[in-house]
């Protein structure tokens with residue numbers, strides 16, 4: 001694949017662009033197999049999706065001016081583009097529906113006079129001080145975050161330094177909704193700190209609709225602005241389908257989904273007679289998961305979701321619950337199910353939760369990881385749980401990242 005931004009040294013994200021795609025996948029498989037280094041694992045063929053246009057979410061830094069905003073990234077501090085705004089609205093990782101939304105969003109920046117935040121140059125007076133106050137930096141709009149659903153709807157979030165532009169944004173919202181009728185949810189996130197943090201804690205939803213329905217092959221998840229969702233919708237669908245197939249083979253009567261996010265694993269693995277508990281640190285994500293569960297509990301007669309009818313689903317989700325909390329603390333406090341699913345951030349589950357799983361009564365663990373290095377470290381801490389089956393899912397083509405799902409069985 002060719003990319004003008006990569007070739008010119010403006011963007012360095014897609015480190016494998018020059019490698020033919022089948023070779024990328026072979027190298028990722030070799031990487032994870034070498035890390036897990038267990039000849040007894042039955043490896044299924046890797047799952048791949050589209051090689052480009054697969055990202056369902058854009059995290060655009062806004063730079064430039066009110067009249068000419070630039071949506072993309074800031075050039076890395078070491079190179080020739082240091083601190084410069086780089087327009088990435090034509091990035092090949094974004095599907096056409098996201099690319100088409102960017103110029104309209106840039107138009108809103110101009111109409112609502114959302115001054116792009118200037119992260120590089122504090123005002124003159126402040127420059128003399130060693131650590132300028134936050135108010136010394138100019139501008140308000142830090143990022144625009146856009147999520148595209150499988151049905152072409154959009155969730156748009158404006159990350160602002162303060163609520164100062166809020167009234168102007170509200171005033172021009174009708175213009176945005178008529179220019180981009182596919183926008184379902186618009187919100188403002190307030191991130192006051194001058195720090196390399198994407199978003200802050202406070203979220204103000206401006207639209208009547210508060211969730212973006214993300215229809216997968218089986219189930220429609222309801223995403224809220226602050227809840228995590230997997231980057232690649234097609235591969236996420238395959239990930240949940242694979243998890244469900246392995247869980248159904250084990251057929252546990254009780255299951256925990258730790259780090260459950262909006263409930264993708266928990267809800268795909270629900271079944272009549274199976275008690276499912278999802279635990280997640282983000283209360284917003286828990287609210288999203290609960291919305292989807294409640295919707296599945298009340299499907300209209302004649303509905304078919306993932307090959308099951310309304311009565312089956314009412315039974316299946318009757319014993320599904322989600323709660324906000326820390327995964328490790330929950331595990332320490334709450335007995336032990338037959339099967340535990342874990343899908344942690346890149347840092348992995350760590351020594352405490354690995355140790356707890358090693359000593360628990362769970363007969364099976366399903367570990368979904370986006371970082372095989374921490375996965376291998378965690379597995380080494382659980383010698384009684386033997387990896388039996390595994391599958392790489394290429395969630396992030398053109399980069400060295402990937403997702404891997406491993407089924408562990410107590411020996």
Ligand SMILES: C[S@@+](CC[C@H](N)C(=O)[O-])C[C@H]1O[C@@H](n2cnc3c(N)ncnc32)[C@H](O)[C@@H]1O
Nearest residue numbers: 228259260261264280281282326327343344345
């Ligand atoms: C890789 S995401 C997986 C989400 C979900 N399983 C899915 O399929 O979309 C990791 C999730 O772990 C959550 N998380 C981070 N730290 C946590 C903790 N200490 N306890 C519970 N959840 C945590 C994050 O908020 C995020 O939703």
